[in-house]
Amino acid sequence: MASSGATLWVVATPIGNLEDFSPRAREVLQSVALIAAEDTRHSRRLTGHLGIATPLVSLHEHNEIARTREIVERLAAGDSVAVISDAGTPLISDPGYQLVSAVRAAGYAVLTVPGPCAAIAALSVAGLPTDRFAFEGFLPAKAGPRRQRLANLYDETRTLVCYESSHRIAATAADLAAVFGERIVVVARELTKLHEQSASMAASALPDWLAADGNRRRGEFVLVIAGAPTPPAPGSDVSLDALLAELLPLAGTKKAATIAARLTGVARNTAYDRALALAD
Structure with a gap:
């Protein structure tokens, strides 16, 4: 176990507004012997300011090892x-x-100066449940893997x-739009x-909303997506109509019927016919 007082500090930096940089973060960056930055050119503008x-x-x-x-x-x-x-809390979809891990294994202290994080900032203003959430980072860049990832997350x-x-x-x-249909999505861009x-x-309305104003497609984005309805506990008595009433505002008729049929055990066609009736 290392015995020196040397410490690795993990320091959050602003995601936009420089006034969000805390006095403690400034003090730490001034006191250490070295700052490891994702992009030194970008960070020199911050430290110079x-x-x-x-x-x-x-x-x-490319050089972390x-x-x-x-x-x-x-x-x-x-x-x-x-x-x-470059911005926000290190290691959150960033190197580090x-x-x-290596510093901890070597026995040195790792301390944090918490602060801005785009994921948490967007979640805090989204108006969606925050007691449990899953951070997916950046979705795959290619269309096929991205659509598959979203499909895998549909029941989350x-x-x-x-x-x-x-x-x-x-x-x-x-x-x-294709995967989540009527599920609520909050799009947050250029936070702070x-x-x-x-x-x-x-989700079905998001493509048109972006297309309506070219400025809406600029900047850095966080997407916050409503989770799937929680399945009823085993043995609970939930009627088909009650379940569909919860599902229909969040998913299309077909998907709502599929989920309801799986959870209640009724025939899919029966659930679909009932979903159509309730939607009407």
Whole structure:
């Protein structure tokens, strides 16, 4: 077990508004011997703005293994090091996992300066259940794997949170519409920045909403998706009509009938006919 007071600090940085940078975060970045940053060019703008002169080195997906060895050596020499990402909380869809794991294995302290995180910021304003949620990070870039990932998540009862980029948001919106139908989706973009915007709608409406204004397809996106209705507990007495009444606002008639049939044991055609009647 390492005995020095050297520490790896995991420091959150603003996702847009620089006023969100905490005094404690500034103090830590000024006090350490080295800052490991995802993109040193980007981070120098932040540290320069804040008057922080601590040296920076890069830490990204292509050099993390080699850089981890160097940082552990710095800790062994008694230096404390901070790790930051381009924006938000490090390691959340960003590099750093291997570094933190290696530093812990070497016996050095790993401490956090918490702060901005786009996923949590979007979840907090979405108006969807927050007691249980699943963070999916970035969805696959290619259409086929992305559609399959979304299909695999269709029955997930927790609120879903994922990231998306401006050049894929339109294609992802089309996939969300196809898979989730009338399930509620909250799209949040440019959080804490000048053109911050969030809107809640059925997944089926998202492609048209994006197409209505070119500005809506700009920036960095967080998508918050309502979870599937929770299945009734075994042995509970839930009628077909009651179950369909809960499902229909969240899914199309066909999908609502399929889920209701599976949960109640009635024939799918029976559930579909009843769903049509209730929808009318």
